[in-house]
Amino acid sequence: MGGRLREALRISDGRVDADQLVARLEAVHRFLGLVDGYLPDTPLSPARTLVERAGTRLSLSRDHTVVALAGATGSGKSSLFNAMARMDLSPVGVRRPTTGVTHACVWGPLDGGTRLLDWLGVLPKHRFVRESLLDGDDESTLHGLILLDLPDFDSVQHSHRLEVDRLLGLVDLVVWVVDPEKYADRVVHAAYLREFQRHRDVTLVVLNQADRLPPAEVPRVLADLRRLLDADGLDGVPLLATTIVDPSGPEVLRAELERTVVERQAALRRLTGDLDAVVDALDGMVGAPRSALPADDPAVAKLDRALSAVAGVPTVLSAVEQAYRHRAASRTGWPLVRFWRRLRPDPLRRLHLPGPQPVADDPERALAAATSVPEPGAADKSALALALRTVAERAGEGLPSAWPAAVSAA
Ligand SMILES: Nc1nc2c(ncn2[C@@H]2O[C@H](COP(=O)(O)OP(=O)(O)O)[C@@H](O)[C@H]2O)c(=O)[nH]1
Ligand SMILES: [Mg+2]
Known part of the structure; x- marks a missing residue:
């Protein structure tokens, strides 16, 4: 199994074929059934969990793309969330106690999105819907997007961090929001970004509050951040500079999200990354084909x-x-x-x-x-x-x- 099989199962232009992903998930499911009762449970449980989670995610909705805004306190997650929604939906704070609640905004008709949001555990009172019919057509390019504003992952409240970790395990794409002051923070890189190596294809990094840097400094900070991301194993992930003080400041992020939504690949890529991880872990339990002991042994x-x-x-x-x-x-x-x-x-x-x-x-x-x-x-x-x-x-x-x-x- 391992690397060559994984590569063989990817379509050459980097697209993940849904049928092939399902076939791979079914193969792992069959493997788990065959070894059930023979091998210890503990090393198999990540694979079992993934097969179940992937099955649920794919059956709930393939038309939606779940994107999470994640980052440290004050980086500007809620501000960017509101900027994407073009409405003040999520509370923004200068110096406030952080909230442990996840807010969601859905673009387009809710349809299958409701069950997806139930599964994600976003409370109904924290869900918002952006229907393009109300706004003319300018929101239709984001149809299918479910944007989540996560709690701060550096919150002193343990429960907030648990909520972040839970959702990071479920969403299709993560936008890491950092600011010029804390972009090099060790926690962000060691505890989070590095863990997302396998999800390079569904990771985006945003340097927000770029307005707080002298314009000439922005490229230098971006280069420095790029160097840190490379060290995290996240080479090649899109890196954008945004600001919310200027109306055009968050547009680069919006364009990136539009592209993601249209492609409808994020969910498949996310699950492929997860599947690669569990298949690699199972690799150690699978040897080369063997024939039975001969009768004259x-x-x-x-x-x-x-x-x-x-x-x-x-x-x-x-x-x-x-x-x-x-x-x-x-x-x-x-x-x-x-x-x-x-x-x-x-x-x-x-x-x-x-x-x-x-x-x-x-x-x-x-x-x-x-x-x-x-x-x-x-x-x-x-x-x-x-x-x-x-x-x-x-x-x-x-x-x-x-x-x-x-x-x-x-
Ligand atoms: N100057 C500037 N301030 C920002 C920007 N984005 C957010 N802020 C401010 O930073 C503070 C924290 O923002 P918030 O969205 O609550 O961050 P969160 O904790 O990540 O959700 C608020 O006072 C925002 O007004 C930005 O691009 N530029
Ligand atoms: Mg916030």
Whole structure:
């Protein structure tokens, strides 16, 4: 699996094919079903969670793109949210206690968006709808956008950070909002941006409050921020400078969001990034194809013998041999000897095993037969245990580390 498979499943122009994504998710689902009960649960749970989440996300709406504005306190998330909506929807504060509530604005008819917002956990009273019919046509280019204004991720309130982390795990695209003062903040980079390496295709960085820098300084700060992003493994992500003090200041962000919404790729790309991560993690549990142990493998032959011994095959064999002689003699030979032989018990019947006629159609007799073969001795049992262990070890040799124990247990 791993890298080559991933590359093969991407369409060459960077677009993700929805059917192929679904096929990959189904393959992981099948894999999880096959190993269920054999492998420990913990390493499999991220894959299980993803398969479920991806299934839900894709079934709720493929027409919507969920974009989150994330960042530190005061970077301007709420201001940009209001600027995109062209309405004051989310409270903006100079020096205020931060809010732990996520606000959402939906462009276009709500339709499937309602269930998506329920799933995202945005409360109905914090949802707004921008219908282009009310504004002439200038909002129609954002149709399908669900923009979220997240709580501050550097909030002193633990619950706010939990809410941010929860939503960052669900949204399709993240716009990281930084300001000239705090753009190099260690927390932003170490705790968040670096974690989004896999989601480079659905990550956007905005240097807001650009008006607070002398115009000549803006390119230098952008270059510095770009260097930090490269170090985070986020090379190539779009980086924009915005300001809300000038009406045209947030337009670059708006244009970027319009492009994202029209493409309808963000959700698929996000899930592809997540899927790549879980597939890479499962890679360690999947080895090269292996053939079964050959029947003439010494370990298999030994197991064969040990199983025979425990099942009482040698006892039955010698009884069959004696019974053959006994029955042959009782049908042939001198009449007096024949009569005398008939008085002696048949060795097979002594074991409650049938005579020449088959027992398959008589379960009771079969059961009686089975229970009358002498119990295996301790030596036979321990020889069997040893033979089993050897076969399990041979079969598990060279398998990825999760498997040998599972093979032995099976
Ligand atoms: N000068 C300037 N101030 C801004 C800009 N964007 C936001 N602000 C101010 O920064 C403060 C924090 O903004 P807010 O949107 O509440 O940030 P949030 O905490 O990230 O939601 C408010 O006083 C805003 O008016 C900007 O582009 N330029
Ligand atoms: Mg805010």
